[in-house]
Amino acid sequence: MSQTRTRITLLDRVLTPSQSPRTQTMIATVGGSLFAVVLALAICAVMLAITGKNALDAYSTIIETGTDTNKLLETLRRATPLIFSATAVAVGFKMNLFNIGVEGQYLFAALIAAEAGSWVGLPAPLHVSYILIVAMIAGAAWASIAALLKAYKGIHEVISTIMLNYIALAVIQWLFESFFREEIEGNLNVKTSILPDSARIPDIVDGRLNGMFLVALLVVAVFWVLVYRSRFGFRLRASGHNAAAASTAGISARHMIIISMLISGAIAGLVAMQSVLGEAFAYGPSATPIQYGFAGITVALLGRNHPIGIVIAAILFGFLDSTSAALQLADVPNSIVKVMQAIIVLTVVIVNEATIRRLNVRTAEQARAKLETGGAS
């Protein structure tokens, strides 16, 4: 509580009315997030101290191992799927849609894309593009169920996407076991057919960083242009800000729900592509990573649904993940990384909520005050 109070007075000191509302928001958001991360580290330190561990040791282990060049590259690799899933979630958030179903969407897309990829033989760039497009279509197709339910039946997307996650798992298992599974004698690690070289995305740095990272950055850039610069994005944000005003202005909410959900699902379809095209070269129940859909929600929240915020948040999470093995060696339970991630999210959300509220009050006061005195500054 007292921390929040100091932030608020700090906010008043850092920001001046001469800065535009946008600059003030930016400074407050960035400053607030940094403050929140420091606060989270402090809280974790207390927790470590209570359990008899030395927080400084733990943190120096994290810094030492994490800042090693190879580890930094690994950080980016770990961040890649998080960037996709967080961006998918953020597209929904822009329209006040909570797509909890990224998990099901990306796993479904991974299976379909891996299988479809093994059916054809194409030159390398085409083959890869084909698989990525199939993945996006498959992700969008799975998301379309929730989109149509919401648009035409008013069924809340949180309920339907959570349910659809379970349905997706069952459907995937059935498809995989019945049709797509590649029988290899004596191999317990079952997968779909292994993709040929033409369908693989090469590593940028061997074994450390995969080309999908660049695709992720591209998707984030497209997301930024789409949401903040395009007419579609304007309508999307308008619907998200005030659905009644948007429909009064002729923006069909139903239309926006369907399109944003499809885009969200399409981006979700790319989450596991680093694994399918760069690591395992197939879909497999144990080869394809799970849980990225939920981690994406956290990363989107941490990044405040902003493209740059998402990239930074994903890298932060990737960084913490990449150090967890080293922590184990330093006799610190590596679950502290998960705890730390969770605390960071909580503190960022709380601090940001407090700063934004204060900021809104300030903005209104400044605007009014400027006018009441005949427009100084």
Add this chain to the structure above:
Amino acid sequence: MSTANDAANGAENLAVQLDNIEKRFPGVIANHDVNLRVHPGTIHAIVGENGAGKSTLMKVLYGMHEPEAGTITINGERQVLRSPGDAIAAGIGMVHQHFMLADNFTVLENIILGSEPGHRGVIDFAAARVRLQTIMASLNTDLDLDAPVSDLGVGERQRVEIMKVLFRGARILILDEPTAVLVPEEVDELFATLRHLVNDGATVIFISHKLDEVLQVSDEITVMRQGTTVAQTLPGEIDRSGLAELMVGSELPSPEGRTTTVGDTVRLRVRELSVHNQEGREVVSGANLEVRSREIVGIAGVEGNGQYELCTALMGLQTARGVVEVDGVDLSDAPTRRRHQAGMAYIPFDRQREGLMLNSSLWENTLLGRDDEPRFRQGPLINQAEAKASSREIIERFRVKTPDETTPAFALSGGNQQKLVVGRALVSDPAVLIAAHPTRGIDVGAQAAVWDEIRGARDSGLAVLLISADLEELIGLSDTIAVMFDGKITARLDPDRISPAELGSYMTGAYQGVNS
């Protein structure tokens, strides 16, 4: 006018005394040299244009802002009010312009919410009821305490808000623009309620910019202009125009006056339009309307008689049967966006809920609904420079008071928000304007500006359908008045031959037909 307490003390005996209040926000001054003297047991009006500092002052008095300088004296005692809690403890309560009630709770639950009587976590509803009976008696009102708030009309909701404040022990009530949301008869009821309250010894501070009301109901008047109090006067000593001059330093605007004549071409034609609400009840029944170029057709009616559904149906926001034509083009089944493109513009009933994205910048708000006009398009992208330029044009032409077009909409006063909404509707030269309460809740200066713009657009060919609860505005602006009652158009009247009082009788359904 001091009635309850010992009046002999004269000047010392004040319910509220503010001396030299100054309130600065970082870098700017919002209130300066504000002096206020409110006698107990009176209705004290504070008038001023939007942006004159009334709201800031009231927030100072309600503990939401702490002043940098000056003193607050409540009932003879110096007070430092750091929070609304302090203000409530000092006996001050605030009734906000926008109600803060939970729809799914009953009247009783809403009133006690946050200060529930009882002990050990068990709410003593019986005790609350007893206290509320006393409060209702003091207001001379009778509300069903067990009715859900969602069933109440606007006037009743406001009474719930007043009771909420009284329940917390307030004896000094601040009402922020209480009549802005009310229809004429509800206003009369409110004033009767307030009169009972002050006769009972309470003090009412009443913020308004409607001069007739202020003169009618208040015992004393304080006028604010540009952040400071400029005069304190009595309603017997000043008239409407004198008060207006104090407020704005200019003469009172009038909605009347036209030099052009109604055109011949019918721009908006509505035939047999019927709307059913979600429960299947017919809320608009077979409405027929024609609006010509250079014509304003006014729709009079007590709120809730189908005006809202008529407008939303015309804009394609609600399914309806019947024919809607603009300039001969049949739009009966067209979606909202096509109606916009065909030249229909809309000033919605509730500017905040239906008209604005409060958290977005003004330029994004002025772009809303206009983003497919060629000048704002850059392939699939938005030409932001154009959008901002257009926003600045609207801000300038419609005299929206704002630092710039990047300011978020919530930072503007209600009147300026409205001017922005009106500007957005008129700037693209529409063929037909549907204007719902275009000057509701805005001050004299802004009202004159909005009227000027609507008249100007009309003179250059616009057809206007005007919905208003302000009868003077309806009579003054309209070329024809249609009365809506219970979903039907029950009368067509010539505004030149009707008084507000007569129009009121038509609105309650007492008369029907044609007055000419």
